[in-house]
Amino acid sequence: MTEPAGVSLRRRWTGRHYAHLLLPVPYLTEPAVAVLDAAVTAADGWRPYDDADPVLARRWHRHPAAGTLRLAVLGWYPLLVTVGADPAGGRAGRRALARLAEAALSVDGRPLSDAELPGRLRAAADRGAAAADLHERAAAERAELTRRRCPACPAISDRLATHCGGCDRRFTGADDERRDAAHRAASDRLHRLGTELDRLARDRPMRTSTDEPTPPTDVAGGPPSTDRPTTPEPVDQADRPGESS
Amino acid sequence: MNRTERRSTALLAPGERWGWEYRLEPAPAPERAAPATPPVPEPDWLPAAAQRYAAAGRHTLRYRWPTLAAAALAVATLVLAAVLGSGALALTGTGCAVLALAGVAVLVLPRRLAARHADAAHQRWLRGCARCIEPIPAPAPEVPAGRWRPLRPAGADHVDVYGGTDRGWAALLSTVAGSVIGSGGSVTILDLTGSSAARDLIRAAGAAGHRLDLLTLPDHLPAVGLLADLAPAQVGTVLAEAVHAVDRDSDTGDRSGDAALVGQAVTALRGPITFRRVGAALRALNGAVADGDALTAAERANLAAALRQVGNQTAASRLRRLAAAAEQLALLEEHDPGVRPYRDPHAQLRVMQLAGDEEDLSTGLLAQILAGTLLHQVRRLVPTESGPARLLVVAGADGLRRAQLERLDTLARRRGIRLLLLYRRLRADSTAPTGTDATVLMRQHGAAQASQAARLLPAGIELLVADRTAGRRAATTGTVRRGGVEPEPPGRLPAPPPVPPLPPHPCRPDVPPAAPGAARYAPTPEFLRDLPDTAYLLLDPRDGGSPRLLEADPSVLDQAT
Numbered sequence: 178m179t180e181p182a183g184v185s186l187r188r189r190w191t192g193r194h195y196a197h198l199l200l201p202v203p204y205l206t207e208p209a210v211a212v213l214d215a216a217v218t219a220a221d222g223w224r225p226y227d228d229a230d231p232v233l234a235r236r237w238h239r240h241p242a243a244g245t246l247r248l249a250v251l252g253w254y255p256l257l258v259t260v261g262a263d264p265a266g267g268r269a270g271r272r273a274l275a276r277l278a279e280a281a282l283s284v285d286g287r288p289l290s291d292a293e294l295p296g297r298l299r300a301a302a303d304r305g306a307a308a309a310d311l312h313e314r315a316a317a318e319r320a321e322l323t324r325r326r327c328p329a330c331p332a333i334s335d336r337l338a339t340h341c342g343g344c345d346r347r348f349t350g351a352d353d354e355r356r357d358a359a360h361r362a363a364s365d366r367l368h369r370l371g372t373e374l375d376r377l378a379r380d381r382p383m384r385t386s387t388d389e390p391t392p393p394t395d396v397a398g399g400p401p402s403t404d405r406p407t408t409p410e411p412v413d414q415a416d417r418p419g420e421s422s
Numbered sequence: 423m424n425r426t427e428r429r430s431t432a433l434l435a436p437g438e439r440w441g442w443e444y445r446l447e448p449a450p451a452p453e454r455a456a457p458a459t460p461p462v463p464e465p466d467w468l469p470a471a472a473q474r475y476a477a478a479g480r481h482t483l484r485y486r487w488p489t490l491a492a493a494a495l496a497v498a499t500l501v502l503a504a505v506l507g508s509g510a511l512a513l514t515g516t517g518c519a520v521l522a523l524a525g526v527a528v529l530v531l532p533r534r535l536a537a538r539h540a541d542a543a544h545q546r547w548l549r550g551c552a553r554c555i556e557p558i559p560a561p562a563p564e565v566p567a568g569r570w571r572p573l574r575p576a577g578a579d580h581v582d583v584y585g586g587t588d589r590g591w592a593a594l595l596s597t598v599a600g601s602v603i604g605s606g607g608s609v610t611i612l613d614l615t616g617s618s619a620a621r622d623l624i625r626a627a628g629a630a631g632h633r634l635d636l637l638t639l640p641d642h643l644p645a646v647g648l649l650a651d652l653a654p655a656q657v658g659t660v661l662a663e664a665v666h667a668v669d670r671d672s673d674t675g676d677r678s679g680d681a682a683l684v685g686q687a688v689t690a691l692r693g694p695i696t697f698r699r700v701g702a703a704l705r706a707l708n709g710a711v712a713d714g715d716a717l718t719a720a721e722r723a724n725l726a727a728a729l730r731q732v733g734n735q736t737a738a739s740r741l742r743r744l745a746a747a748a749e750q751l752a753l754l755e756e757h758d759p760g761v762r763p764y765r766d767p768h769a770q771l772r773v774m775q776l777a778g779d780e781e782d783l784s785t786g787l788l789a790q791i792l793a794g795t796l797l798h799q800v801r802r803l804v805p806t807e808s809g810p811a812r813l814l815v816v817a818g819a820d821g822l823r824r825a826q827l828e829r830l831d832t833l834a835r836r837r838g839i840r841l842l843l844l845y846r847r848l849r850a851d852s853t854a855p856t857g858t859d860a861t862v863l864m865r866q867h868g869a870a871q872a873s874q875a876a877r878l879l880p881a882g883i884e885l886l887v888a889d890r891t892a893g894r895r896a897a898t899t900g901t902v903r904r905g906g907v908e909p910e911p912p913g914r915l916p917a918p919p920p921v922p923p924l925p926p927h928p929c930r931p932d933v934p935p936a937a938p939g940a941a942r943y944a945p946t947p948e949f950l951r952d953l954p955d956t957a958y959l960l961l962d963p964r965d966g967g968s969p970r971l972l973e974a975d976p977s978v979l980d981q982a983t
Contacts, residue, residue, distance in 0.1 A: 192537060193537045193540050193541055193544070194537075194541045194544075195540075195541060195544040195545075195548075203925075203926050203927075203928065204926070204927075204928030205928065206926065232928050233460055233928075234551075247548050247549075249460075249462075249548055249551035250460050250928075251460060251462050251551070252459055252460065252462075253459060253460065253928055259544070259548060259551070261541070261544050261545055261548045262541075263545055263548075291468050291471065291472050291540075292472060294465055294468060295465060295468060298462065298465070301459055302458070302459050305458040305459030306458045306459070308458070308927075309458035311925070312924070312925065312927050315924050315925055316924060319921055319922070319924055320449065322921045322922075323448065323449050323921055324448045324449075333448050334446070334447075334448060335446035335447065335448045335449070335938060336918065337446055337886060337918070337938055337940060337941070337942055338445070338446050338886065339883075339884055339885060339886045339942065340445070340886075340967045340970075342445065342447065342448070344966075345966065345967050346966045346967055347883070347966065347967045347968070350882055364922065367922060368922075370925065371925040374925040374926075375925070
């Protein structure tokens with residue numbers, strides 16, 4: 178098993194009872210939760226709590242007084258979590274942490290050392306901001322898919338509308354064609370934004386401004402394209418440490 | 423406020439409206455409420471913990487080889503002591519073992535303490551992370567809002583309504599006339615359908631305290647003098663027109679000649695003008711012996727004098743036909759069921775309606791007489807440029823002659839009265855409206871009617887039909903699902919491709935756009951045959967959004983969409 182330098186989850190006396198994990202998913206998705214649950218509950222009688230907030234935290238327990246395993250989400254795109262046994266020192270907790278690290282490796286993730294964590298947290302803030310920006314653009318594009326614009330006035334109507342909500346004129350066949358073209362362009366942009374978000378979730382380096390996909394030329398009646406701020410330089414690679422066994 | 427009161431309030435609210443159009447408002451723009459990254463406190467403990475762990479490892483490293491040496495020496499000494507049986511060697515070996523154990527303790531304990539310190543710091547930090555986590559509200563679904571918007575023609579003076587059912591006409595009259603009354607205007611309705619198309623309107627207006635003038639014929643015929651306000655020549659015109667319209671025979675002679683004959687007969691009368699007395703006068707004019715009760719001696723003398731002027735064979739046959747018609751109406755006039763009309767000279771709503779829908783000769787004649795008298799009533803009205811709106815409605819205009827309706831239209835236009843004509847069937851020569859005319863297409867009866875009606879609509883248009891309306895259509899047409907694949911409603915166009923889901927976000931889970939509660943349809947003939955009772959298409963050439971699909975029933979406003 179590959180483990181970060183200086184931290185051994187198998188050393189009974191000198192090992193630590195926590196781990197930081199990086200998983201190539203955007204956030205604590207249901208499949209990710211399933212992988213983590215399967216790793217923890219594979220032995221020693223661990224059971225997950227029925228927490229109401231599965232997005233940002235998760236807990237497992239063995240018996241009422243036999244210890245708890247806590248997970249907290251530290252970052253998104255990709256998912257960065259930390260897990261700790263409480264109280265520390267238990268053999269079952271240490272083994273569960275080891276299984277979690279193995280599970281992370283099995284899904285192309287990896288454990289992180291303490292030394293890597295601050296850098297990854299800074300990177301998570303940048304990547305999260307980039308993802309939020311992409312999400313905002315994606316939400317705007319999808320909203321465009323539910324609307325149509327009148328070429329005669331600035332009003333916006335529902336995509337199914339037969340009449341403009343502003344000037345009340347009936348949309349013509351040419352208007353419908355313009356709407357369809359605008360919707361196709363928005364759909365393409367939405368697809369590209371989804372691909373970019375997937376790159377972030379898989380811990381690929383963020384695109385620089387020159388890598389940014391150029392927004393397509395606005396079709397007649399389509400939504401105006403928005404200039405987006407340049408995404409930060411990738412910081413992941415600089416903080417990626419060497420790994421030791 | 424119960425449902426009936428709400429409906430009445432909606433019908434009689436000020437502001438002219440002919441129905442309600444379903445409009446879709448775009449879904450609100452999504453708000454950016456999701457955080458970019460989980461709120462996590464700074465891991466300040468990390469450097470100290472790492473330093474402590476590293477220091478522990480560094481400081482204990484120097485004891486590694488001495489400990490190993492002590493352990494090896496202990497093992498060798500103890501083995502040798504066992505072989506030689508030397509107590510001193512055993513004591514030495516034990517001492518080395520103790521030193522080796524001490525070395526192990528020195529090697530392990532600082533790192534263990536550093537690890538436990540790091541564990542404790544991590545647990546505190548982990549709990550801090552947990553405290554930072556706050557529940558994030560779920561995003562609102564992207565729902566386009568459906569809204570019913572009141573609408574009226576852009577300024578049409580003349581509106582023809584084609585098709586429809588009794589219920590549909592009742593709803594349309596209630597909405598259109600109710601809004602005019604509610605706005606302070608006046609409405610006159612001539613209902614020739616025999617099924618009281620204005621019943622809902624009368625009920626609502628009466629309940630709301632509006633002044634009514636209600637005349638139901640022939641029940642109220644004995645109590646009112648239909649011909650009383652007409653000049654002799656007008657009575658002649660009305661009766662001659664009625665007879666010619668009912669006979670529908672091009673070989674029945676000259677209408678104006680018949681009108682002149684009746685006019686001559688009525689001119690001879692000095693007392694009240696009733697159908698009985700008109701019939702008697704026509705008989706007398708034809709040389710027959712008049713009833714003693716119907717005419718006075720002076721009137722008989724007048725008629726005898728007039729007889730000499732009209733004494734030819736053609737006039738005799740026409741006089742017999744006209745007299746028979748007047749006597750038919752006299753029978754209706756003399757049958758008194760004992761009910762009295764509700765008259766009010768200052769009424770906002772005047773209704774003249776035929777009772778009973780049996781198509782007998784008397785009813786047909788009476789309908790024509792009513793239309794004729796209405797024409798003269800309109801002629802007496804004063805033209806107004808402004809003031810409260812005036813609406814004239816003829817329900818069941820199919821039986822009236824085209825020329826008669828055109829005269830009514832001309833008179834109404836000159837007097838600033840909006841005219842609404844309701845035809846059960848589409849006229850063969852109907853065309854798309856132009857100028858200040860408008861056309862309303864309600865449910866069409868029969869494939870030929872529906873095809874002709876569909877040709878009045880511009881090609882390639884689509885209509886937005888609320889699911890509520892589509893549901894009514896299925897209910898009114900009696901569509902019963904018998905299992906299997908449900909047939910596609912007539913005219914329904916394929917739904918646009920679904921909006922793709924948003925990429926996943928931890929705090930803004932994708933909420934697919936809700937169904938808009940409406941679909942687009944092409945106005946095919948089948949669509950027009952399946953229209954709900956209360957829905958209709960308004961074709962208004964002065965409206966840039968024409969044609970529009972409207973609902974005449976205000977109960978749609980109760981449906982939250």
